[in-house]
Amino acid sequence: MNTPHLDMADPDTYWRAAALLDTIVLTRPLPGRNELYGYAVAVAYIESSGETVNAGQAQWIQLIEDIKALRLDTFDIADRLRSWRAS
Known part of the structure; x- marks a missing residue:
């Protein structure tokens, strides 16, 4: 299941x-x-929403390769993006 969970009223x-x-x-x-x-x-959306993301080129390349290889679902991708929040 790749849609927001029922307990996730506002993703x-x-x-x-x-x-x-x-x-x-x-x-x-x-x-x-x-x-x-x-x-x-993705970066523009995150930043226009008032959030941050701070990752290097290699991290983005790995994320995109993982997406293309179907190793991640939307929740996994979101978790990785959240882990890149600037402090």
Whole structure:
């Protein structure tokens, strides 16, 4: 199950950004560079929501590779994004 849990009436910013990132990476809506677009949309969404994310290029590449390999669901992606909150 990849939708918000019933006890999650209002999914947080990181879950919503994770859903966007997952969708863009897996559905590849653009002719190319979907990974970069997904990254940019996720970061922009998080920051426009007043939250932060602080990860290096290698961390983002690994996250996107894990998404493409179907090793993560939206909850896992959100957990990783939350772990990158700037202190």
